[in-house]
Amino acid sequence: MTAIWDKWGARIPMTVLWxxxxxxxxxxxxxxxxxxxxxxxxxxxxxxxxxxPELGHFKAAGVPLKRHLAEFPVTEDALLPVGTEISVRHFQPGQYVDITGITTGKGFQGGMKRWGFAGMPASHGASLSHRSLGSTGGRQDPGKVFKGKKMAGHMGAVRRTVKNVWIYKIEPERDLLWVRGQVPGHKGNFVYIKDAFYKKPDLSVLPFPTYFASADDDTSPLIAELGETDPYLQE
Incomplete structure (x- = not known):
């Protein structure tokens, strides 16, 4: 992750994807x-x-050997020939996308870190139980701990999707995609980027079905407008 500053000096967190x-x-x-x-x-x-079997799969397609495979449902008019390169120009600055990835694993964690519990009193009367979970159920009634009770356990390392992520900048020369905010996972993870479900893109602006590069393409960065609203202006 990194950050940029707009013309008013407001800090905007960014994640750079390759x-x-x-x-x-x-x-x-x-x-x-x-x-x-x-x-x-x-x-x-x-x-x-x-x-x-993996080697035969790649050789049959006539493409370089790949580290990761993913499947994306598309419409029939968006099908592409085998071997077509999907570059960073497939997206446009200002577009909204949904990004899916595996969150960072935290291991076995207690109730305070995993669920945000307040814990026990940190003064008198709470000997060696300052970070304790507290009661998990009744006595004879109901006589059990209900399934789904928030308790200590494994945290992280699950599939999650961040929706409506805004694309700020595209760098075709380095194949970099700058998006606003955070994405799931740690550095080096693979993530899945697709068109936003709730903020549909304008197909008249996007290269459909994808962008086909040519030798005389301009590789200068493409940057979206940050807007003309002063974030520090009080209404």
Whole structure:
């Protein structure tokens, strides 16, 4: 993560994502697979790190060996040929996207860290139980701890989606995507980026079905407008 400052001096947190060598690996059709989708591969991997079925899958597609595969449902008019590169220009500054990833694992944590419990009194009468969970159920009635009770346990390492993430800047030369706010996971994780569900993009502005690069493309960064509203102005 990093941050930028607008012309009024307000700090805006940013996360920089690397669109690392994404290619279409497989096209799934309604007739053959029962659904319409594109399988996208990202990253690089050595042949000795892959199984024979994985090697055959990539060689049949004629693409470099990939570290990670993901499937994205699309409409039939958005299908792309196998081997097509999905670059950072697939998105546009100012667009909203949903980003899915695996959150950072925290291990086994207590009730205060995991659920935000207040804990016991930190003064007299709470000997060695300052961070205790407290009561978890009744006595004879109901005679059990209900399922789903907030208690100590494993925290993090779950799939989560951050919705309506705003794209601030695109750097085609370095394949970088700047988005406002945080995304799930730690540094080095793979994340899934797709069009926002609640803030649909304008298809007349986006390159549909994707952006096809040419030799004379301009690789200068594309930056979205931050707006003309002073965040410090009191109404």
């Amino acid at each position: 669109v690392n060598d994404n290619h279409v690996i497989q096209v799934k059709s309604l007739e053959k697979h029962g659904h319409v989708a594109l399988q996208i591969g990202a990253g690089q991997k050595k042949a000795k790190q892959l199984t024979k």
